[in-house]
Amino acid sequence: MSDTSKYDYDLFVIGGGSGGVRAARVAAGEYGAKVGLAEHDRYGGTCVIRGCVPKKLMVFASGYAATAEEAQCYGWDIKPGPFDWHGFRDRLNSELDRLEDVYRSLLDGSGVDKFDAFASLEDAHTVKLSTGETKTAKHILVATGGHPVRPDLPNADLGIVSDDIFHLEKLPKSILIIGGGYIACEFACILKGLGVEVTQYYRGAQILRGFDEEARGLIAESMRSNGIDLHTGTNIVEMALEADRNEGPQPTASDASMGASVKQAEDMRVQNDGAQAGQRGPIWVKSTNGGEKIFDMVLFATGRDPSTKGMGLEEIGIEIGRRGEIVVDEYSQTAVPSVYAIGDVTDRVNLTPVAIREGMAFTKTVFGDEPTPVDHELIASAIFTQPEMGTVGMSEEDAREQEEIDVYCTSFRPMQSAFAGSTSRVLMKLVVSKKTQVVLGCHIVAPNAGEMIQLAGIAVKMGATKQQFDQTCAVHPTMSEELVTMRDPVRTS
Structure with missing residues (x-):
C-alpha cells in the first residue's frame, strides 16, 4: 500500500531501461506503490534502443547474403543483391519507436509518473530534475545503465x-x-x-x-x-x-x-x-x-563504463567503485539505506535479463517484505558472432584451477553448411567435475548457439550430472545431439 504522507513518492526510479521500468511497473502495479520515473534519453534503455534489439536485427540482416549463396547449393535460383542500408535503417528506427512506445504505455498503464528529464540526487530522499523540479521519495532506485567509452x-x-x-x-x-x-x-x-x-x-x-x-x-x-x-x-x-x-x-x-x-x-x-x-x-x-x-x-x-557522473551520488555518501560503478550489497542496497541500484550501473553482470531479475528482487525486498538476494550464479549468455557462441558456467581453464575435471568436446562440420561445401566447424563442449560428475560448464559455438544454450542452461543450473546428460535420448539429426552423445572425455586433469 502506498504511504506518501511524508514524501511525494514511495519510489523514484532514475533510468527508463529494462531494469528500471520493470521495477517501477511491479512496485506500482503489484504492490500499490506511488512511483515516479525519470529518463533523460529514450525509454527502453541500452538494450532496446542502442543494444541487444537493434544489434540482433542487424545480425539477422547480415546473415542473408550467405543464406542466398547457400540456397543455390540446395537448388534454389537465388542471387544475392546489394544491401539497402537506408531501407533497413528506416525500418529499424520504426521498430525502435514502436518498442519505446510500448515501454511508455506499460508505465502509463501501471500508474507510474514519467519525467523526461535528467535526474540527480540532492540527498538520501530528494531527486532534482533538469527541469528545475525536485521530488522526494521514501526509496530511490538508480538504474542508469552504462555507456561506451x-x-x-x-x-x-x-x-x-x-x-x-x-x-x-x-x-x-x-x-x-x-x-x-x-x-x-x-x-x-x-x-x-x-x-x-x-x-x-x-x-x-x-x-x-x-x-x-x-x-x-x-x-x-x-x-x-x-x-x-x-x-x-x-x-x-x-x-x-x-x-x-x-x-x-x-x-x-x-x-x-x-x-x-x-x-x-x-x-x-x-x-x-x-x-x-x-x-x-x-x-x-x-x-x-x-x-x-x-x-x-x-x-x-x-569498453563501457557505468553512467554515474554528474548525479551527486558520492556527495550524499554513496560508494562509487574504480570504474564509476555504484557499490551495492546482495540486496542491491547502497551505503545510503534509502538508495538502491540495479543493472549495468552496478557493474555486476551486465546483461538485460539480469537487470530485470535485479529489479524484481528489489521490489520483493522493499515492497513485498520478502528479502530477496540476487542470484548471479550460472547465468547463460550468448555472443552473436557468426557462428554464435553460447556459454554457461565455468570455462575449462577456470574449472581446472578449482578441481580435477573431465572435458568432453567435439568439433565437426554441421550438415546444412557441409552439404553446401562450407568448411566451417561447430563446437560442443562440456566441462565436468571428476569427483561429482556435475556439469560445471557448457560451451557451444554454432549457428543458433544462443537458442541451444538457453535450454542447456536449465540443466546446468539444476546441477545435472554427465550421466543425466547421457541418459537423455538424442534428437537426430541435430547439432545439439552431440551434447548427449559424447561418451569419453578428450582431456582429464
Whole structure:
C-alpha cells in the first residue's frame, strides 16, 4: 500500500531501461506503490534502443547474403543483391519507436509518473530534475545503465562507438574496429556480412577474454575464414583525418568536452557523433606493429563504463567503485539505506535479463517484505558472432584451477553448411567435475548457439550430472545431439 504522507513518492526510479521500468511497473502495479520515473534519453534503455534489439536485427540482416549463396547449393535460383542500408535503417528506427512506445504505455498503464528529464540526487530522499523540479521519495532506485567509452587518444573523436552504428547516414566501405570483446566481435561479423571491408585490432593475445579458450579460438578462426582481417597483439597508437595529417596534433576526446558538464557533453555526442563521426573523410591509422592504413571509419569497442557522473551520488555518501560503478550489497542496497541500484550501473553482470531479475528482487525486498538476494550464479549468455557462441558456467581453464575435471568436446562440420561445401566447424563442449560428475560448464559455438544454450542452461543450473546428460535420448539429426552423445572425455586433469 502506498504511504506518501511524508514524501511525494514511495519510489523514484532514475533510468527508463529494462531494469528500471520493470521495477517501477511491479512496485506500482503489484504492490500499490506511488512511483515516479525519470529518463533523460529514450525509454527502453541500452538494450532496446542502442543494444541487444537493434544489434540482433542487424545480425539477422547480415546473415542473408550467405543464406542466398547457400540456397543455390540446395537448388534454389537465388542471387544475392546489394544491401539497402537506408531501407533497413528506416525500418529499424520504426521498430525502435514502436518498442519505446510500448515501454511508455506499460508505465502509463501501471500508474507510474514519467519525467523526461535528467535526474540527480540532492540527498538520501530528494531527486532534482533538469527541469528545475525536485521530488522526494521514501526509496530511490538508480538504474542508469552504462555507456561506451573512447580511449584517451588524440583525435579519438574521429571514431564512432557502438551507440552510433545505428544512426549512420551510410555504411563505410572499410572500417577498423578496435577491441576484442563481444561488442567488437559481433559488429565485426555484422558489418562484414553487410558488405563492409572489416579490419579488427585487439591488444590481447586472443579475442573474447574471459570465455572458454577453445571456444573463443574457434570464433577467431571462423572470423578470419569469413574474411575479417583480425590482428591480435595489436593496438592503435595514432589516428588523424588523412587530409589533416600534416596540420599538427588534434585535441583529445577529453579535451574536446572541457568546459561542458558530463551530461551536456554526452548529449552533444549522442546528437552529433552518429551523423558526423566517420563521415568526415578517410582516417589514417598507425598501429603498434608499425603498420599504417587508411579506413573510411574507425569504431571503438573498447569498453563501457557505468553512467554515474554528474548525479551527486558520492556527495550524499554513496560508494562509487574504480570504474564509476555504484557499490551495492546482495540486496542491491547502497551505503545510503534509502538508495538502491540495479543493472549495468552496478557493474555486476551486465546483461538485460539480469537487470530485470535485479529489479524484481528489489521490489520483493522493499515492497513485498520478502528479502530477496540476487542470484548471479550460472547465468547463460550468448555472443552473436557468426557462428554464435553460447556459454554457461565455468570455462575449462577456470574449472581446472578449482578441481580435477573431465572435458568432453567435439568439433565437426554441421550438415546444412557441409552439404553446401562450407568448411566451417561447430563446437560442443562440456566441462565436468571428476569427483561429482556435475556439469560445471557448457560451451557451444554454432549457428543458433544462443537458442541451444538457453535450454542447456536449465540443466546446468539444476546441477545435472554427465550421466543425466547421457541418459537423455538424442534428437537426430541435430547439432545439439552431440551434447548427449559424447561418451569419453578428450582431456582429464
